[in-house]
Amino acid sequence: MAPTVSDDIDGAANTTADEMLDRLGLGAGSLAAGHVVMSETEVSALVRECWSLDATATRLATEKDDTFRLDTTTGERFVVKVSHPNEDPGEVAFETELTQHVHDSPHGVPVPALLPAADGRALVPIRDEAGQHRLARLMTFTAGTPLDSTGSSPRERQRVGEVLAKLRHATAGFRHPADGRLCAWDVRHLPALRPLLSRVADPAQRKVLTAAFTRFTQVAERVLPDLRTQLLHNDFSKSNILVDHDDPAFVTGIIDFGDAVHTAIAVDVSTALLNQLPRDAAQRPVDDLFTDARDVLHGYLRFADLTETELAVIPHLVMGRVVARALITLHRAALIPGNTTYILRNTAQGWGQLAWFLDRTQDEISSALL
Template identity: 70%
Template structure:
C-alpha cells in the first residue's frame, strides 16, 4: 500500500457512549431467540435454492451461523445477523468481503452467493418473528488456527496474509465504514464504566491501571496514525490453515469487526492472538516471542512507521484490557453463552501483568 492511500485516522471520538459501542443496553448486550438448524435448512433452500440436507451450528458471539451440507456433497455457510444489527453495517461487511474476494491480492475469503433473487443479503423473518438479514457464502477449507500449533515460517505466512489483506482493503470505502466498534481500541477509554462489572477487586484494579496507562501513552498519539478500512479481528479463530500448503492460510473469515481504523490497531489485534496463553503457569521473558514472527512476515510485504512500531505493543495491551472488560460485561448479561464469550479472557491476566511490570518506555522499544 502506498502512502497516498493511507489516511490519517481520527483519535478516540469524544463523548462515545457504551450504547454507541453496542454495549450497555445496545446491540452487543442483547440476547435473542436463536435460529435452529431446521430454520437454516429451510432458509437456504427457499432463498438460495440449495439442496441442503443438513445444517450444523457454528459457535459465534452474536449471530446465528451454520455450515450447510448439500445432497451433492458441497458445503456452504449461512450467517443470519443478530436482529438488532444495523442493516447498513451488515451491508458494509458483505460489500467488503466481495471487494476483497475480487481484489486480486489472493486473500482467501469466502465468496458470497447471490440469492435466487440476485441479492447478497436477504431480509428474513425468524421463528420468533424478528426481521434479520441473511447471507450465504462458500465454505472455506482448512482447520482453525487456534486448533493447531505453528512453526516460525508458518507464523510469518500469517503476517504476510495480514499485509495482503491490508492492501486489498486499502481503497475500499462505504457509508458505514466509520461505525463505532467496541473492539476498535481507539475507543478504549469509553469502556471505563465497564470496570464496575469486574467482580474481582484485584482484577478490577489491574484493568484500571492498564486503562490509565493506555489513556496517557496512546490516546494523545492516535490522531497521528495512518488509517483505512481494515479487518480488525485477524485472530487465530478467524484464520483457517493447512500445514501442507505453501500459503498455509487457506481462509480469512468473519468481517464482523471491520472498520475504518488505524493500521497499527489492526496489526496489534493479530499480534495479541500470538501471545502465550499459559504465561501465568510458564512466565516468559519476551511475551512477543512468537508474535515477532507474524510481524516479520507482515513487514516483508508492507510497512509500519517508527511511531506505529513504538505504539504497537501498547495497542496490544489495550486490546487485552478491552477483551477483559467487554467479555466480562457480556457474560454477565448473556450467561447462556459464557463459555464462548470468555474463551480468551483468562489468559489475559498474566499477559496484562507482563505489560504492567515494565515501564511505558520499555514497552515502546519492543519492536524498535
C-alpha cells in the same frame, strides 16, 4: 481521519455512561443482548427456499449472529450467516460488500465468496419463526483448521503476517457509508469503556485492569491522533484464520469481517500480534511476550511498511486490546449468561499477559518491537 471516541463520544456534554456503551454496541439493548436463535431445521428450510439448496445445517459457535455450516446432498459445503435482530442493516451490507471486494481484489487474500439468492440479492431480508427481522447471506465454505486449534512454526507465522499485509492492501481502496462506524473492539476507543471498570466484580481483576487502563491512556492517547488510518479487518485473531500445514501457503482462509472499521494501521497489526501471545503467561512467565508475534511481524513487513512511531506504539495497543477484551467479554457474559463459555474463551489468558506489561516500564514496552 476517522472519528475517535474523544471526538464523537466524550465530547458530548451530557452523554451518560450507558449512552456511551450503547453507541459502542455494548448496551443492554444492543448486539450484546441475547436473541431467539434459529434452529438447524429452520435454517435448512431457509436455504432451500431462498437459494434452492437441499442441505443439512450444523450450528457453528459465534458471539452475536447465527452461523451454520451447510452440507448438501451433492457433497458441497457452504456457510450461511443470519444477522442478529438488532444489527444495523447498513453495517451488515458493509461487511458483506467488503468481503466480496477483498475476494475480488488482485491481492490473493483467501476469503469466502458471496452467493446470490434466487432473486439475485446477496443479502436476503427474512422474518424468522420467532418473528425477528434479520438478514441472511450465503457464502462458499473455506476448508482449513482454525489457527486457534493447532500450532504453528516460525515460518508459518510469517505466512500469517504476509496475509495480514495483503489484506491491508486489499481493503485500502474500499469505501462504504458504514466504514466509519464506532466499534468497541477498536482500541482507539478504549477510554470510552471506562464505565465498565466499575462493573468488574472481582476486586483483584478490577485493580489490574485499572492499572493497565491508566497506562494505556498515558501512552497511547498521545500518539493515536497522528497515526495513519484506513479501512481494516480489525479482528485478525486465530479463530478467524484457517490454515493447512500441508499447504505451502499455510493460510487457507480469512473469515469474519464483523469488526472491520476505519482505524489506525497500528491497531490492526496490534490485534494480530495480540493473538500470538502465549496463553499460559501466568503459569509460565516469559521474558519476551512477543516471541511468536515477532514472526508475524516479520512476515507482515515483507509486504507492508510500518513507521518507527507505529512500531513503538503497537505493544501498548496490544496491552490495550487485552484490557478491552477483558472489559467487553466480562460485560457481555453478564448480559448473555447462556453464551458465557464462548464469550469468555480468551479472557483468562489475559491476566498473565497484563502482568507482563505492568512489570515493565513504558520505555521497555515501547522498544519491544524496535
